[in-house]
Amino acid sequence: MPNNEQQATLQADTSVTPREDNVVESQLSYPLDLNSSKIIERQQLGLRYPREYMRNTGRILIIKFNDDGVVLTTGDGKFFFPIPEELDNTYFTALHVAFSTASTSGTPTIQIRNVTDSVDVLTTKITVDANEFTSYTAATQPVISFANSQLAKGDIIAIDCDVAGTGAKGGTLIATIQS
Numbered sequence: 303m304p305n306n307e308q309q310a311t312l313q314a315d316t317s318v319t320p321r322e323d324n325v326v327e328s329q330l331s332y333p334l335d336l337n338s339s340k341i342i343e344r345q346q347l348g349l350r351y352p353r354e355y356m357r358n359t360g361r362i363l364i365i366k367f368n369d370d371g372v373v374l375t376t377g378d379g380k381f382f383f384p385i386p387e388e389l390d391n392t393y394f395t396a397l398h399v400a401f402s403t404a405s406t407s408g409t410p411t412i413q414i415r416n417v418t419d420s421v422d423v424l425t426t427k428i429t430v431d432a433n434e435f436t437s438y439t440a441a442t443q444p445v446i447s448f449a450n451s452q453l454a455k456g457d458i459i460a461i462d463c464d465v466a467g468t469g470a471k472g473g474t475l476i477a478t479i480q481s
Contacts, residue, residue, distance in 0.1 A: 360395065360480040367461045368473030370402045374410060378462040380473070382417070390455035392481045397444055399428045400436040402472025407432050409440075411465035412475070417458040421450040427464060453479065 367381035368374050399412050410430045414423040426445035428437045437444065453459075461475055 360478055361389070361392075363475070363477040363479065365461070365475040365477065366473070367475055368401075368463075368471065370472035372471060374401075374405075374463060374466045374470040374473055376463050376466045378415070379460050380463050381461045381475075383459050385453045385455055385457040385459065387455040389453055389479060392453050392479045393448075394423055394446055394451040394453070394477060395480045396476075396478035397424065397428055397446060398437045398476045399430055400474045400476060401430060401470045402435075402474075403470060404433050404435050405430065405467025405470040408467035409465060410463070410467040410470045410473075412437075412473075413462040413464055414475070414477075415460040415462055416450060416453075417460050418454075418456065419450070421447075423447060423450050423459075429465075430467070430470070432467065 363383075365381060365383060394414070397414055399410070401410065409432060412428040414428075415421070416423055423446060424444050425447045426442060428444040429440045429442050430437050431440050434440065461473075463473075
């Protein structure tokens with residue numbers, strides 16, 4: 303069992319509670335919005351992880367780059383975000399996009415760019431097929447360049463739109479990062 307100082311650090315870093323049986327418990331709470339207009343219920347999930355797995359479970363970043371009420375347009379730098387110190391020396395392991403309103407024709411195409419290193423992260427860009435909401439179901443899946451996927455603290459990452467499709471709104475990047 304860790305001492306009180308270690309417990310406080312673990313709780314502050316990972317929002318979990320260590321137990322004597324070497325299991326870490328976490329309570330995740332998220333809004334459940336069935337009609338996309340307001341939060342109607344909050345649901346809690348109880349999760350249990352052995353402590354030795356907590357450090358390498360990865361992180362998922364959800365980044366809104368286009369407002370729900372605004373039609374997506376082409377252009378570089380639709381959104382920029384910095385890599386914090388806590389994600390130094392990690393890698394993008396999966397990148398996907400979702401829209402709240404699907405494109406009625408055309409295939410929205412997104413590139414992720416490391417501005418600091420002047421490189422594109424993807425060798426095959428993220429696409430969302432017409433009338434689909436996410437890239438998870440796309441005919442062509444994105445491919446990450448391993449050589450360009452490493453992140454360092456202070457890196458600036460840009461989300462670029464190469465093809466907008468027709469009527470796509472509410473663009474969100476879903477980025478999985480691991481060490």
